[in-house]
Amino acid sequence: MKKASKFEKVAARCWNLLNEGKPFTPIFTVGTMILYIIFRIGEAPNPVDVFAGFLGIVPLLIIYYLFDFPLFLRNYLWIPYIAYLMIWNQVNLGLLLFAIGLYFFFTVFFWGTFYYHLRIGTSWLNFTRFWKLVLKNSDSTSGNAQEQLPKFLLLLSLWNFGTASTGWTGKELSMLAIFYAGILLFAWILHKNLFDWKPKVIPTYTDNVDVPGNAVNEKVIVMVIDGMRKERFEEAHTPFLDYLRKNGTEYTRMETVYPARTVVCFSSMFTGTYPFEHGIKSNMVWKLGLKVESIFDSLRKIGKKGSLLGIAHLVDSFGSDVETVTAVMHNDVADRNIIERAKKIMDEQDPDLQIVQLIGTDQTGHSRGVLYDDYIEKIQEADALVKEYFEWLQEKGKLENYTFVVCADHGQADGIGGHGHLDEGERYVPFFMYGHSIKKGRRVEEKHSLVSLASTISYLLGAPYPDHARGPVLIDAIRKDVELNETEENYRIPSSL
CATH class of the missing domain: 3.40.720.10 (Alkaline Phosphatase, subunit A)
Incomplete structure (x- = not known):
């Protein structure tokens, strides 16, 4: 049997950037926006405006990286998005539909079908089952649609708003700062009061019995x-x-x-x-x-x-x-x-x-x-x-x-x-x-x-x-x-x- 090659070890680490949920969110958000801009031939926004819009979402990327929203807590991720709609009331439906389509293409076809077929030999029809698994998944990977969808929809909406000609004016930046402070407080309250199912940590080092002078087993x-x-x-x-x-x-x-x-x-x-x-x-x-x-x-x-x-x-x-x-x-x-x-x-x-x-x-x-x-x-x-x-x-x-x-x-x-x-x-x-x-x-x-x-x-x-x-x-x-x-x-x- 072959050992894992140096290439496989590096590839495994690179894959984790897309597999693990925390690094996937910023990578997918940035990648989606770049692809969307590329496909808008003749309508590409000013790169300076795009970069300014990106800077506006960096604090939210940090919040999403610091805080997990596991299991039932992910349902609360839709509340900030609803708040965004109430405050700014601007949606680029084309961008959001493109993002949703790209996400399910990545998880269901690229990951769930192409990747698993090449790596472990699953059927080319694996997507017929895999899409259901993505919708029900509750782990900490990028395949957790119920957590990833509200995250990248909000990030892309804010980025798109900040890229528009009206952009982040002084007033808008003040509102954005208050908005992020609210999300940060919201996340902290949720985790302090509801995220309570982690196993208890054993507070002391092993001391219930001394190591025997002679080994028990060979x-x-x-x-x-x-x-x-x-x-x-x-x-x-x-x-x-x-x-x-x-x-x-x-x-x-x-x-x-x-x-x-x-x-x-x-x-x-x-x-x-x-x-x-x-x-x-x-x-x-x-x-x-x-x-x-x-x-x-x-x-x-x-x-x-x-x-x-x-x-x-x-x-x-x-x-x-x-x-x-x-x-x-x-x-x-x-x-x-x-x-x-x-x-x-x-x-x-x-x-x-x-x-x-x-x-x-x-x-x-x-x-x-x-x-x-x-x-x-x-x-x-x-x-x-x-x-x-x-x-x-x-x-x-x-x-x-x-x-x-x-x-x-x-x-x-x-x-x-x-x-x-x-x-x-x-x-x-x-x-x-x-x-x-x-x-x-x-x-x-x-x-x-x-x-x-x-x-x-x-x-x-x-x-x-x-x-x-x-x-x-x-x-x-x-x-x-x-x-x-x-x-x-x-x-x-x-x-x-």
């Missing part, structure tokens, strides 16, 4: 089934994963972090802390690298090795600790190729910690939606591949004293398999542990956070906790009576599965 394997929605997992036929969770310890209320974006979640899972501390606040990473230690740093302190096999995006936070896989391949073979690469890494490097990211489920959710059979089928394929890899590890003698963890980094909401704002289906993720030192048949109903994964791995492998790890060790899953002479045979999976 190996820890973590299989991250990216974007696996918990209730859809429950509906799928997954005999192997079901066996692991029922004969190990399952955390039924394992909570992801906010925003629930892949690079953010992985950064939190393997540093043990939150975006405000590790510095990765979206998939759009402006400054590469973590600000804190990761589990890989902790393992290096005791001469042990960790390996993370994942997509190019993860390089932005974990750097050389990531063994990249190309995400440009047909989705039907993506996870198969990843498993084969995982085997090769284990054969050649024999890491003490191996983390494997399976991407097929997440990509299907994004391209085809999570409430369709396609998504269930990908979860079932992941079950078969995890089983195959587990049995391969046993045959190679790699599971003599181990813990095997299966989880998702985030769930997915309706729409374009949306995730980010913790809509229904995103917050709680499948999470269970199995192995020699893990209690059998235990279900933990109390709420826990994925930030506990880093410190738990440290505990099992006898490494110091990452320097900013806040998640408590999941000690209620770990046996205190581990028999050193217990054999692999005690943990061999029945062949009937």
Whole structure:
């Protein structure tokens, strides 16, 4: 399987400028106005007036960048636009219809059809489903029509007004300043009083148990089934994963972090802390690298090795600790190729910690939606591949004293398999542990956070906790009576599965 090339890594970062909602808004607004002016042959306005009009919307671009309007808060975005119509009462219908058409062309055809066909092999008819996903989407990407539409319609209307011959006179600028002050106050009040569903931050660093003098396990394997929605997992036929969770310890209320974006979640899972501390606040990473230690740093302190096999995006936070896989391949073979690469890494490097990211489920959710059979089928394929890899590890003698963890980094909401704002289906993720030192048949109903994964791995492998790890060790899953002479045979999976 190919590694992600340098070009793919750069391309992934560039794509995030259009994929992530915050940078998309100014890029789309400016691009739309430029294209509109170009197409108005013979009627092009004075460039100085265009630039003056643009300067007039810069404060609003900043406000929209600073404040999220997630989930039901996006409905309030129409109020400033209504206020604009009441104050200035000027609409360029041609410009707005052009913008709406361009937006749906970008999301439904370019992204939802052309891009996904070239990257993962979806049908050229994917637009027949994708348009519905764009209308229902509730995540933090550019595909969230209910958030993007009121934003760029207001921005373009104000820009067009400021470009007109009457433009921003002294009186108009005063009104505009008051208008922006009102929007700023409006956004602040909304977020202070209504934006209250983020997970609570654990206030202290990991201190619920000391790291043992001797490692509990020789190996820890973590299989991250990216974007696996918990209730859809429950509906799928997954005999192997079901066996692991029922004969190990399952955390039924394992909570992801906010925003629930892949690079953010992985950064939190393997540093043990939150975006405000590790510095990765979206998939759009402006400054590469973590600000804190990761589990890989902790393992290096005791001469042990960790390996993370994942997509190019993860390089932005974990750097050389990531063994990249190309995400440009047909989705039907993506996870198969990843498993084969995982085997090769284990054969050649024999890491003490191996983390494997399976991407097929997440990509299907994004391209085809999570409430369709396609998504269930990908979860079932992941079950078969995890089983195959587990049995391969046993045959190679790699599971003599181990813990095997299966989880998702985030769930997915309706729409374009949306995730980010913790809509229904995103917050709680499948999470269970199995192995020699893990209690059998235990279900933990109390709420826990994925930030506990880093410190738990440290505990099992006898490494110091990452320097900013806040998640408590999941000690209620770990046996205190581990028999050193217990054999692999005690943990061999029945062949009937």
